[in-house]
Amino acid sequence: DADVTQTPRNRITKTGKRIMLECSQTKGHDRMYWYRQDPGLGLRLIYYSFDVKDINKGEISDGYSVSRQAQAKFSLSLESAIPNQTALYFCATSRQLSTDTQYFGPGTRLTVL
């Protein structure tokens, strides 16, 4: 089984709808991250969590919220989806040191019509 899983893998929704993307990990890492990937822009950090009680905004948090339900689970919500949130979303996990690798999920492709 994959170490980092994301559900759903694909989602098409309409403007104004509330959407939740879920991420689970079995690596036992404390740190979890949500990124979005857009063509030509690389990966941009939305939110990150260093442990269950520590959640921080990233570079582009406006329009998004998160919930860290447990060490292994980190959800991303779009309260009222808009078309420019159409993107590929990745969850990642890591340990605490700067030398530690981030491990990525397979991604969720979200389309907002």
Add this chain to the structure above:
Amino acid sequence: GDSVTQMEGPVTLSEEAFLTINCTYTATGYPSLFWYVQYPGEGLQLLLKATKADDKGSNKGFEATYRKETTSFHLEKGSVQVSDSAVYFCALSDPNTGNQFYFGTGTSLTVIP
């Protein structure tokens, strides 16, 4: 602030050609440096990393050397294969910024037979 700049793509090479993808960085501390690879339809996975100056990371025939004097971490491979076709991301993790990751915009590589 911290940032990563990598070579614009797309890059198209013939099989067995030499590959270089340039990456330079700006960081306030002493970062760790990473190359990630993203195959079509998949999440990012670690290709190689280097955690201190003059370290060389290597994996699957790819190499990159951490050059503090030129703030660079260029990716090289002596003979590319069709299976190397993917998007390559340079990244850094800086202990001065809570070990956040900063990614470049990605370089798309296509290798033709």
